[in-house]
Structure formats: structure tokens, C-alpha cells
Amino acid sequence: MVSKNPKIELCDINGIEYLRFTFREKFLKDHAKNATQEWREIFDSTYGEKVPVIWDCLDMTGYEHKARVLWQKEIKKLKKQIDCVWLITDSKLIKAGAKTMSLFTSFKINVIESENQINI
Secondary structure (H helix, E strand, C coil): CCCCCCEEEEEEEEEEEEEEEEEEEEEEEEHHHHHHHHHHHHHHCCCCCEEEEEEEEEEEEEEEEHHHHHHHHHHHHHHECCCHHHHHHHHHHHHHHHHHHHHHHHHCCCEEECCHCCCC
């Protein structure tokens, strides 16, 4: 069985519940389709309040343009349910993609290089 990309799970950091997406290798359009569907289902079934989100991209090697565009559209749809986004990466390519998404969605994405830098 092939594991999902990204892996989506709830996690607790310093007593705060986050929705964490752990990306690996190249993020493809089909991955984005499946993940955004799961993301909507989690928000629809679990949350009434805004939720902080973590995108752990330390093991991501890149992404398809169409995957980023689809992801960006989903941020716009779910914006009212997202408290903030913490992007964990040391990749210049992924940081540039996040900056582009931030411009098109008017949503601030906090870029950090380690999960222990998360602070709300």
C-alpha cells in the first residue's frame, strides 16, 4: 500500500491542537485533490472554530504547479476555518511557492525551519 502524501493528522503542541500535513517527495496535483478533500471533511466534521495548521515540508522535494494552484484555491475556501498556517521548510523553492500563495490568498503563512519554532 502506498502511503498518502501528505499525511494528515491532528497533533498537540504545547496544549494546542493543530492539523498537521506532512509532505514527502514531490507534491502532485492528484495528491492535492485527495488531500484537499480530506481537509474539507475534517473541518466539516470536527471543527466549528478556527484551527491552526502545520504544513511540514521538510521531506518535500518540490511540487507541480497545478498542485500549488489547487492548494491555493482550497485555502481561499477554508480561510474562515484556518487560524494560521505554519510552514516548516528550508527549501527556497517551497518558500517561494508559499509567498506566491500568500499573495493570491491574502493569507499570512508563517515560514519556519523547525517545529519547535511554532509559537502562538
